[in-house]
Amino acid sequence: MTYRLAFTAALLLAAPAMAQTLDDRHLPVLPRTPAEAARIARVLAPPTDFSAPEKFEAKPGGAATTRAIATADAFSQSSENMPFGREMDFKLGNGLFRKTWVAAPSSTKASDGLGPFYNARACQDCHIKDGRGHTPEGADEPRVSIFLRLSVPGGDPVPAIADYIATSPEPTYGGQLQDFAAPGLTPEGRMGIDWREEPVTLADGAVVSLRHPTYRFEAPANGPLAPDIQLSPRVAPQMIGLGLLEAIPAADILAHADPEDADGDGISGRPNIVMSAEYGVPMLGRFGHKAGAPTIKEQSAGAFAGDMGLSTPLHPDPWGDCTAAQTVCREAPHGQEPGIRDGLEVDAQSLDLVTFYSRNLAVPERRGLDDPQILRGKEIFHQAQCAACHVPKFVTNRLKNQPEQSFQLIWPFTDLLLHDMGEGLADNRPEGRATGREWRTAPLWGIGLTEQVSGHSQFLHDGRARSVLEAILWHGGEAGAARDTVVNLPTGDREALIAYLESL
Template sequence: MKQITTFLATLLVGILSLSVDALAELADLHLPVIPRTHAEAERIQRVVAPTTDFTIAEQFENNPAGAATVRATKTPNVFSSPSGNISFEKELDFKVGNGLFKKLWVSSPSSTLASDGLGPLFNARSCQRCHLKDGRGHPPEGPDDTATSLLMRISIPGGPTADDIADYLATQPDPNYGGQIQDFSVAGINAEAKIQITYTEEAILLSGGETAFLRAPAYDLTTLGYGVLHPDIMLSPRVAPQMIGLGLLDAIPVADILARADPDDADGDGISGRPQIVMSTEYGVPMLGRFGLKAGQPSVWEQSASAFAGDIGISTTLHPAGFGDCTPAQVKCRTAPDGNTADHDNAEIGDVGLELVSFYSSNLGVPARRDIDDPQVLRGKQVFYETGCISCHTPKHVTHRLDGQPEQSFQLIWPYTDMLLHDMGPGLADNRPEARATGQEWRTPPLWGIGLTEQVSGHTYFLHDGRARSLLEAVLWHGGEAAPHKQSVIDMPPPDRAALIRFLESL
């Protein structure tokens, strides 16, 4: 068994080490793709080319999700509408999926056989508890704040073939605490730890006599009865991201994403986007990573199954263990009753339920842009483009033409992401590798809907751990490949800086 594990790990390392050209055969196995014609491909290249005219808004710019765009209401539920082009029949599936997304799971055994199986260790009792109103979560406001969506991924150095495996893969779960800290548990079982955050502030002097303040977090874990954490533990704090447009991001052709990768910075622009490559649990082959803050999952389906297992302790056919993330050292947790049942594919949520949750997650509509013709917004767009922000935050893509999936099929979308990994410097580093991503690399987050964060979530906390309290702070945390662009923002005239933020708020 150890020899098989070593062989598979070594094989995966070889795949992850391949050049972009050698990865060209990666397939979108999870999608019913209708291949593009040569003429379509040429037309798409013209359509997605960045504009150079900032005097007026571009055609279709007000519809960032194409025909799937929804109305930008002024309510906190603006992220919770189904795709604008969804059929009546599929809207029913969306609503059932929404019910499962909001469902509060209970511990086993229970008379509610369709809802038991929680934990035994967990971070939340429902998907909605982290993605409140389908928006961005936030870190704790203080030591007694439990209405948060911060979780802590963990790992330690070493792997099944630590002597001959690349550094970025040489990690494994903590032997006592697994791959994630769960701060809640069912009755009779201890939670793993409590997480506390302290901040130190630094003043950043900006042009025009302005000053910004950045807060740097430090994390402390108080463990609760499962032994000590490994002395070389690697921590990766993460706040739940917004949910809109996931199905459209899922439908961007892998070839289009790979075409934008430049791991060796061959063009000399200082930007070295790299594709994340992960082993698909569903298909058993390497696929492009798309979802998660380091793009650790290849599809909405696998992202949903992983979140059920890690965050709620709910098993699926992809992760069938009823005890979730409990380690062999957590004997009481491993032997607790679970909710696996033959009625749900020998899991706690069967494939039908997982499909409905994935469909819901894939079809949360992206709201229409606001104020796209406003002169300050247009100036801010010009600043965004000319500063080089679009080197990572690619404005436009066209999705695959898909058979039987019209909501995401052949749409011109404006997510402002290249879906690639970028080195963001030591300031934002979690120093925890994940598959191909190093401890300083993060996937470029999509920016659509970012200006509606306060309306939906009641705050303006950004970045992977919510440390930035404003869009300006988020920009000023950029480092690594983005360091020159950040410096440009620091040095630019204050009216241009204000226009840049105004443009981001319009997204």
């Protein structure tokens, strides 16, 4: 950890253009006192006793944690510590999140402007019950909640971001495949998926089958794709705890980075640093499968534009992801009208309400954390070095006028950094500083409630893993040693590890 703190200081000193933005300018931060910093360091120390749960471990979202309920609404509850006066904003944001948009022109002036090309008509269509998306079960099932990112190598450099990898949207089809269109228009195409099963034998003789996907852009409506096209699938992630992740001090995230693996543990996490659409400067990426967005607001605005073709203050073009080559799309009717919604399709107030809702979807409390099997699984989790990337706990910034996320001990099980996950998970598509083999460490809180909320147990960036164990077996690269440890575990210890993860 000493080296990693030194890396943070070196990063800030070596790149002044970057250094001035690797902060928490998106938050109303109240500085920590030296006494608080010392107390936080003691609280965040790794456990050494696995005979009982740690103090406050039952509340992964701190005071914002909600009680666990045995229904599909477990991820749709508001922060438990939300003041009563703010609950209306949460409910209004929920209404906008669930709102079904329609194509223009329409008599429904408050809801028109969808598309012209799009992937979904509502945020909730992808984040079903605020949970994870899924892969299609059959060839004819709509691809809602999963889509293909598109890019080609090259593009404008960003000198302010070290190690930035320039890419550009596909010249004809833009940044993602949109498989729905407004009336009278033809969708861009369709995602095709082929699956191949591969059996993996564990040390105790158990056999687990991993499914390998191959993705295609089928039936392109506007001619062939660029020959150097880069395709990458994306399943919508769960929504809980986003505001708490946003409130982690940037310095505390950077303290876990070790890009040269100077401590020799095989783990070399790196921060993704991205240009902020709101602030106009490079910022630490936190959200998305490759940490390509710095704030919840920017992630939300990007989804409005790319997934639904809706304009916002951060992306004011009414045609969403349509390129200059798609003239029919750009010339189609849109929902921008003077004097209505700030002349946009999603005005500033609506974007803020959706951001507030997304920020305050609560993490449910832990279940069974004092069960002996689960405690044994926790010990194995740490022994296998899973916690090197899935960092269990942080303390959020102390914040002014944002009580739900202010100064909370949280247990997200992520470092929000990029890690090389090996060739098996590589999409070979860079994003910002992230290479085609790197992915942001996914938070694990709530993972055991996935099937209850979403009706499936699919994991990883494209849902290829059908269980927690399959997800572990897909780990490679920096996580290869941890995966091999799990492969070689006795049956009882492996079951204990899975039980622990499913209690999160």
